[in-house]
Amino acid sequence: MSGVDKFSYIRNILIAVDESENAHRAVSYVAQLLGGLEGFKVTVLHVIPQPEEDFFKTFTEKEEWCSKYQVKVDAMLEGYRQVLIRAGFHPHDVSVRSPLRYCPSMAACILAERDETEYGTLVVGRQGLSRSEEFIFGSISSKIVSHARNCTVWVVE
Amino acid sequence: MASNWLPDHRIPSRFRIHRDTTNIFRVEYDDVVVLGGKPYLIRHNAKELRFGLEDEVKFWVKRAIDLRNGSLKIMKLVFYEKFMSRIGAIEYECFRSPKKEARILDLVSGHKNFMHGYSIQDEKDNLIRILDFVRGKPLFAYVENMELGHEAYYYEQFPGILDHFFECVQAIRFLHEHGEKHGDIRRDHILIDSDKGQYRWIDFDINYRHRENIYGYDLFGLGNVLVFLVGKGDLLLPDLKKQKHPALSTLREEDVNIVFHNRVVNLKKIYPYIPEALNQVLMHFSKGANWFYENTEQLLEDLGELRNAA
Numbered sequence A: 001m002s003g004v005d006k007f008s009y010i011r012n013i014l015i016a017v018d019e020s021e022n023a024h025r026a027v028s029y030v031a032q033l034l035g036g037l038e039g040f041k042v043t044v045l046h047v048i049p050q051p052e053e054d055f056f057k058t059f060t061e062k063e064e065w066c067s068k069y070q071v072k073v074d075a076m077l078e079g080y081r082q083v084l085i086r087a088g089f090h091p092h093d094v095s096v097r098s099p100l101r102y103c104p105s106m107a108a109c110i111l112a113e114r115d116e117t118e119y120g121t122l123v124v125g126r127q128g129l130s131r132s133e134e135f136i137f138g139s140i141s142s143k144i145v146s147h148a149r150n151c152t153v154w155v156v157e
Numbered sequence B: 001m002a003s004n005w006l007p008d009h010r011i012p013s014r015f016r017i018h019r020d021t022t023n024i025f026r027v028e029y030d031d032v033v034v035l036g037g038k039p040y041l042i043r044h045n046a047k048e049l050r051f052g053l054e055d056e057v058k059f060w061v062k063r064a065i066d067l068r069n070g071s072l073k074i075m076k077l078v079f080y081e082k083f084m085s086r087i088g089a090i091e092y093e094c095f096r097s098p099k100k101e102a103r104i105l106d107l108v109s110g111h112k113n114f115m116h117g118y119s120i121q122d123e124k125d126n127l128i129r130i131l132d133f134v135r136g137k138p139l140f141a142y143v144e145n146m147e148l149g150h151e152a153y154y155y156e157q158f159p160g161i162l163d164h165f166f167e168c169v170q171a172i173r174f175l176h177e178h179g180e181k182h183g184d185i186r187r188d189h190i191l192i193d194s195d196k197g198q199y200r201w202i203d204f205d206i207n208y209r210h211r212e213n214i215y216g217y218d219l220f221g222l223g224n225v226l227v228f229l230v231g232k233g234d235l236l237l238p239d240l241k242k243q244k245h246p247a248l249s250t251l252r253e254e255d256v257n258i259v260f261h262n263r264v265v266n267l268k269k270i271y272p273y274i275p276e277a278l279n280q281v282l283m284h285f286s287k288g289a290n291w292f293y294e295n296t297e298q299l300l301e302d303l304g305e306l307r308n309a310a
Helices: A021-034 A059-087 A106-116 A132-137 A140-149 B098-107 B140-143 B149-176 B216-232 B237-243 B246-250 B276-283 B296-309
Strands: A012-016 A041-047 A094-097 A122-126 A152-156 B032-035 B038-046 B057-065 B069-077 B082-087 B090-096 B117-119 B128-132 B137-138 B190-193 B197-201 B206-208
Touching: A012 A021, A012 A106, A021 A041, A021 A122, A041 A059, A059 A094, A106 A122, A122 A140, A132 B090, A132 B216, A140 A152, B032 B128, B038 B069, B038 B149, B082 B237, B098 B117, B098 B128, B140 B190, B140 B216, B149 B197, B149 B296, B197 B276, B216 B276, B216 B296, B237 B246, B237 B296, B246 B276, B276 B296
Parallel strands: A012 A041, A012 A122, A041 A094, A122 A152
Antiparallel strands: B032 B038, B038 B057, B057 B069, B069 B128, B082 B090, B090 B206, B117 B128, B137 B190, B190 B197
C-alpha cells in the first residue's frame, strides 16, 4: 500500500458563514472548486450567538430580536445553499444549520459544532481585519486555525 | 427629614416625591425619590470628565442623600443608550445596561477594589442603582498632579502605584472569571479611596458587542492605564516635538500605541532608566507588537515577575 492510500478522508465539508463578503467568498470557493464532483456533502453553518441580555430593555424585545434574526439567518443560509446547488451539488448533499449558542468565542462555538459532527474540512472566510482590530477584538479565522484539531481548515481570502 | 439637608431658602412648601423614575428629567434637585420605602434627597447631577473638553453632565446620575442616615449616595436612574464607539479607526457597538451594573454590584459586594452599592426597582420596575459615594481622587489626577520629576516619581512613587494597579488588574480578572466585562476601562474610572487608600474601579454599566476576544477591549484599556502610570501621564508626539525632545529622532513607527498613534508607548526611549522587562510589557500595547495579551492572567504574570524582580 502506498503512503497516500493509508489515509481515507471524510468528504463532509462544513462552511461557517455570516453575512459578510468574506463568507460569500468562502461559499463561492467551495461551490466552484467542488461543485459537480461526486461524494461531497456540504453543511452551511451559522452559529447564532445568544444575544446578551444586557442589550435589550425587556425580555419581549429580546425575543422579537431573536425571531427577526432567525428569519434573516434562514434566508441567508438558503441563499448560500442555492449557490452550492447551482454550482452542481445535489440538493440532498447541501444542508444548513443555525444553532443558537452562548458564544463568548465564536471560533470555539464553530469548532464545537465541528467536533460534534463528522466533518473532515472546515471552511471559513478571512475577515480582513486590520492588525490593531485583530489584536484588540480578535480574529475568528486565526483562532480556528490555531485551535482546530482532527480536521483540515481552509481559510478563503 | 429632607429639610435638614437644605438651606432655608431652598426648602419648598411641599417636596416633590417620586416613586416612578421613568422620566429621568422630572427628577430634579431637592426632590425626594422613595425606593423600597427608603427616601433619598436628590442633589445635583453627576458629571463625567472628558479630557480636553468641558465635563459632560450625566443627567441620569444624581448625587443623593439617604435620609435615614445622612449618607451620601450616587443614584443611577435607568437610561438606555446604544452608540457606536471608536478607538482610532475601529468602530464597535456599545450599550448602557442597568442590568449589567446591577449584576456586577452584587458580584463585587465586599471586594475592596470596586465601588459598592445595590440595585432596587422603583414602582415601575426601573432598575435603579444606589452606590456608596467613594471619597477620593481619580488615579489619573493623583498621578498627574504630583509635583515630582519623572525619575523621582518612577523610583519613589511608581512601585507603590504598581502594587495597587496589580490589584486592579486582579479585580478585572475576577470579573472576567465570572463572565463579566468592565466595559469602560479608563484612567478616570479608578478612584483612590481616601479612607483606606485602596484603588477602586467605578462605572460598570457600559457593555460592548464583543467579537472574537470577549475581553480584548478591557485588556486594551488596562494597557493604556499602565502606560499612563509608567509615563506619569501620556507622552504625546506633538508635545515631544514642541519640546524638541532629543529622543524624537530615535522613535520609530512601532513605538507608538497600537491604536492611538500620537501616544508613545516605548517609554524607555524617553526615560532610559525604565527597566527593559517593564518596557516589554508596555510594548505589547504598541503598534510594533507581534503578540497581544489575550487575558488578564498573562498580563498579571508579567507584572508579577516585575514586582518580584524589584
